[in-house]
Every structure is written in structure tokens, then in C-alpha cells.
Amino acid sequence: MADPKGFMSTPREEYPRRPVEERVRDWNEVYVPGALLPIIGRQADRCMDCGVPFCHEACPLGNLIPEWNDLVSRDDWRAASDRLHATNNFPEFTGRLCPAPCEAGCVLAINQPAVTIKNVEVAIADRAWADGFTPPSPPERLSGRTVAVVGSGPTGLAAAQQLTRAGHTVAVYERADRIGGLLRYGIPAFKMEKRHLDRRLEQMRAEGTKFRTSTTIGRDLTASELRMRYDAVVLATGATAWRELDVTGRELSGIHQAMEYLPFADRVCEGDLEVSPLSAAGKHVVIVGGGDTGADCLGTAVREGAASVTQLDIYPQPEEERDHDVEPWPTYPKIYRLSAAHEEARDLETAPAAHADARLFAASTLHFTGDARGRVRSLHLVEVDAGRRPVPGSGRTLPADLVLLALGFSGPDRHDGLIDQLGLALDPRGTITRDAGFATNVPRVYAAGDAARGQSLIVWAIAEGRAVAAAVDRALTGISSLPAPIGPFDRPMTA
Structure with missing residues (x-):
């Protein structure tokens, strides 16, 4: 380990995001370009080079995390790239998209903020491409198969x-x-x-x-x-094969699966379309489903200029810290997390009827109602307890011109x-x-x-x-x- 006291002397510092008002006006990645490299060496120093590194077990790829943390802290980016690519074909994908179960399994996370493993990973991957450490590796000979x-x-x-x-x-x-x-x-x-x-x-x-x-x-x-x-x-x-929501009013127009909605936004970015045919612009949007796909819909609707966006999560709001009795280290805990999309919704106050980050927790959809043309106009919900039983007197109605179902597959x-x-x-x-x-x-x-x-x-x-x-x-x-x-x-x- 490059700095034996790094985990004690250096606080966790994450990849800074661009200001909300700036990033919701474009489709570029939410992070400040170039802001990771000045901090990543110090963050890699926080790795303790554990004798039994549970981050290996938490990561199904078996990424050699302490090894490339040490190499980054020593500024040896080529060797770090070699060790990273030894176990992961696409670290530039996982470094951006993975929820980092490795960090939940970091030994430092027992009683301190974990090492920023995901940030170190994406820094290595991007540096490898920038410096030419990832040339094609064609086979020396063909098998004939x-x-x-x-x-x-x-x-x-x-x-x-x-x-x-x-x-x-x-x-x-x-x-x-x-x-x-x-x-x-x-x-x-x-x-x-x-x-x-x-x-x-x-x-x-x-x-x-x-x-x-x-x-x-x-x-x-x-x-x-x-x-x-x-x-x-x-x-x-x-x-x-997406999961459906079998409630009254599902047949109304304006209710779509998340994976019907999201690809259009990607096609706009690819230049195939000028405007998505399912654009949320000017609409009251309700997203049914509290997972990552729902958050992707949230960030997309905000960028399209929705009048309001609310996300429904049937689960109760998680705690800020791990419950060690229910989800002990090194398992991946269900805790309250603020994604970039939720941060945007919070700062822009996109959902005045919901909690600060646009989510309504412990909320179950009862039915939809529409107008004379058969278009959805309202979503009716009820609060549920831990057993998903309706709480009497908790019914609510949300305006809904566009409903997105993000219920998994x-x-x-x-x-x-x-x-x-x-x-x-x-x-x-x-x-x-x-x-x-x-x-x-x-x-x-x-x-x-x-x-x-x-x-x-x-x-x-x-x-x-x-x-x-x-x-x-x-x-x-x-x-x-x-x-x-x-x-x-x-x-x-x-x-």
C-alpha cells in the first residue's frame, strides 16, 4: 500500500457532478470533465491493501482492486490498466453504470466511507484509452471454429x-x-x-x-x-419481457413501458429523431417503479422539459445507514441513495406532491382515469405498510399525462x-x-x-x-x- 495512513488521513471524495441547471440542458454525462484525475490518486491511497479483500468477493468479476488502487496511487497507469483489463473487458462501462457492490464489501466500509473503487476504475479506463493502453488484441491464429x-x-x-x-x-x-x-x-x-x-x-x-x-x-x-x-x-x-401493471385504466393511451420510452431519447441523441414521439415536454409525468430504470426515466423526463415528474416506489423509504442486523457487511445494503437524476429533481422541485427528490415511497397504484379521448389524466394511489397492505385514508390522486412503467423484467x-x-x-x-x-x-x-x-x-x-x-x-x-x-x-x- 502506497500510504499506510491514507484511510485515516484522507476523507472520501467522489467524482464531482456538473451544476444541475447546466447539465439538465444537455445529454452529456453529468460529471465535471477532467475533475477526477486531480483527486483520484489520493482516493486510491485510502485502500488498505487488506489481507483478505472482500471487495474481490463482492465483485463477480473478481477485479484485482487493491492491486490497481496501489498502482494508481503510484501513478503507474499502464500497469493499472493491465490489471484492470485482466478481469474486466469493459471497465469504462462498469465504472459508469455499476452500482459498485465492491464498495459495499470494502473492509473500510465497516465503520467508514468506502474507498471510491468505482471512480478509480473509470479513471483507469479513461486514462488507458487516452494514452493508448488498449490496442486491439487479435488472436495469433484461428481455430477454424x-x-x-x-x-x-x-x-x-x-x-x-x-x-x-x-x-x-x-x-x-x-x-x-x-x-x-x-x-x-x-x-x-x-x-x-x-x-x-x-x-x-x-x-x-x-x-x-x-x-x-x-x-x-x-x-x-x-x-x-x-x-x-x-x-x-x-x-x-x-x-x-417487461412486467405489466394489471390495474383499471391500463388500456388508456399515454401509459407506456419504460423501455418503450427510453430508446427514443437515445435515438434523439444518435441523430435519428429530432424529437421523441413520447417526449415528456410540458407533461405531468408519473413513473411507477423505484429502481434504476425509473431513475433513468426521471432524468430523461427532466431533460425533455416535463411540467412535473413524480416517481412511485412501493417500498418504504430506506434508512441513511446500513442496518447491520438485517444487511450486515459485506452484503450490498438497501439504503437511501441520491442518484444524479434524483438530485436534479430535488433541486428543480419537479414533484411538489412528492418527497424532496421526486420519490413517493410506500406508494401503490390503484387505477388510472382518463379523458373523453381515452388519454390518461390521473393516477390514483394509496400508501401501503411494510406488508404492502393499503393504509386507510391515505388515497391520493396525481395528475398524469404520461405514465411510465418501470417494474422490471x-x-x-x-x-x-x-x-x-x-x-x-x-x-x-x-x-x-x-x-x-x-x-x-x-x-x-x-x-x-x-x-x-x-x-x-x-x-x-x-x-x-x-x-x-x-x-x-x-x-x-x-x-x-x-x-x-x-x-x-x-x-x-x-x-
Whole structure:
């Protein structure tokens, strides 16, 4: 460790955000450009280089966090990049989008603010690109084996890059017109500008990975045709079957799923559209769902100029600090967190009927009412107790011209016919079943990521991609030197 007293002498300092009034007028990332590097060396000094670093266990990728913290504190950015990329294909993604379970598992977090692991990670990744430490790594020789990867989210991209570097000829199939999955059409640009994705895709193309866009497997190319063309198929289609809200008035126009709404904003940023057809401009917006997707809708609606935005969370408001009896260290605690979008809503007072950050906690939707044209105009809700039972006399009505449902996802989408054409076995949750080697019940077909695990975090998605790549490489060649950070049945630490 570079500074044995760093964790005692240096307070936690995070990546500063741009002023709210400035950043809500554009779609650029919320952070102050260039503001991280002056502080990140001191923050890396706070790492204690623990003998048993629980941040490793909390991170499914097994990131070598104390090692690259020490290298950053010594200003050795090339070595830090090497150690970071040894376990993570896309640290510029996770450094921006991951909720950092590693920080919850930081030993310092037992009684102090954790090391800013996520900030150090993104600083290394960005410095690596700026200084040319991430050149393409094409294989020295080809294996003669071919692999199709269906889906181009973080799982599919990680699997494809690993298998390409192992010498296999890999083609990634994506039903959208651009590669990236939810990274492209789902994650708002203010959380991750798409240039980071485009830059990594160019690296993958230079390594030999092939990309096939606007191709829906099951329609444009049948599942049997795909299996005939390739020695192995990896299904990384994600969990895109959204959960519904079965209440009276759901049929009214103006009520949309979050993933119907968010991609339009991304397309505006890509230059495909001048204005989103579902724009929140001038509308009273209510978001049903208290998770990250709901927060993405919140930040997007604020930038589009909504008249008001309120977010409903059925759970009670979390405490500010970890409850060590319920969620002991090093598990990831459910505590009150203020995302950039909630900070914006708080400062701009977007929801006068809600709490300070636009969220109404312990709130359950009862029904919607509309006007004579069949458009939604109001959302009726009730407060619920810890058992989700309605609290008598707590009913309220919110104006609602646009309602966004951000209730999560139940499994892979079946409308394209891929699952039925292959005859894949599904578990009771609707996700694809697989064995200890990521293999499905169909020979030479493997499943990874949210399609098989269920809705999860980006860091788990990348870990799944790396692990399924090792399994496929072993099946094709009999042996593999690719790392497999997790197994298909591993789960995050819980109490």
C-alpha cells in the first residue's frame, strides 16, 4: 500500500457532478470533465491493501482492486490498466453504470466511507484509452471454429471478445439497427455517452469480431439455420419481457413501458429523431417503479422539459445507514441513495406532491382515469405498510399525462420465436435453464446473462459473458485458458 495512513488521513471524495441547471440542458454525462484525475490518486491511497479483500468477493468479476488502487496511487497507469483489463473487458462501462457492490464489501466500509473503487476504475479506463493502453488484441491464429452470439449487450459483447481473442470466428447478431443492446438503447447518454461504446466496438472489429445488425433470430434467420451455420451458439438476449401493471385504466393511451420510452431519447441523441414521439415536454409525468430504470426515466423526463415528474416506489423509504442486523457487511445494503437524476429533481422541485427528490415511497397504484379521448389524466394511489397492505385514508390522486412503467423484467422475450424454435427448456421464472457448463438442453447452444440468470447488474452480465466464453472454448477445443469468474448458479452475497 502506497500510504499506510491514507484511510485515516484522507476523507472520501467522489467524482464531482456538473451544476444541475447546466447539465439538465444537455445529454452529456453529468460529471465535471477532467475533475477526477486531480483527486483520484489520493482516493486510491485510502485502500488498505487488506489481507483478505472482500471487495474481490463482492465483485463477480473478481477485479484485482487493491492491486490497481496501489498502482494508481503510484501513478503507474499502464500497469493499472493491465490489471484492470485482466478481469474486466469493459471497465469504462462498469465504472459508469455499476452500482459498485465492491464498495459495499470494502473492509473500510465497516465503520467508514468506502474507498471510491468505482471512480478509480473509470479513471483507469479513461486514462488507458487516452494514452493508448488498449490496442486491439487479435488472436495469433484461428481455430477454424465458428460461434454465433445472439444479443449485443454486455454479456454478448464480453463473450464475443473473449472467444474472438481465443481464435474462434465470432459473429454477433443484434435485432436493433445498432450494436449495444440496452447500453445503446436503454441507458441514457447522461449516464454513459455512446462514444465509449463505439470506441470499444471498433476495438472488437479490429480484433476480428463480426457484427450483424437488424437481424432478428427466429424471424430473419431461423434458429435451425443459425445452428447449421455455426459450431456453437451463445444466447445472450437479455431479460426484455417487461412486467405489466394489471390495474383499471391500463388500456388508456399515454401509459407506456419504460423501455418503450427510453430508446427514443437515445435515438434523439444518435441523430435519428429530432424529437421523441413520447417526449415528456410540458407533461405531468408519473413513473411507477423505484429502481434504476425509473431513475433513468426521471432524468430523461427532466431533460425533455416535463411540467412535473413524480416517481412511485412501493417500498418504504430506506434508512441513511446500513442496518447491520438485517444487511450486515459485506452484503450490498438497501439504503437511501441520491442518484444524479434524483438530485436534479430535488433541486428543480419537479414533484411538489412528492418527497424532496421526486420519490413517493410506500406508494401503490390503484387505477388510472382518463379523458373523453381515452388519454390518461390521473393516477390514483394509496400508501401501503411494510406488508404492502393499503393504509386507510391515505388515497391520493396525481395528475398524469404520461405514465411510465418501470417494474422490471421477467425473462427473455418470446415473441421472435427463437426460444420455441429451439425447444429451449425454461424455469418457472421464464428464464432459460442451463447446466453447470452454461449449456442448454439443446446441443451446442449455450445461455448466459439476464436471459438465463434473470434481471441483474452489468457487472454480473460481463462476468457471465466471460464465463460462458470459457465454457464454449472448452467444448470446442477440449481445453481453455480463458477465465471463468463465476458459475451459472452463483449469486450475490446476501444475509
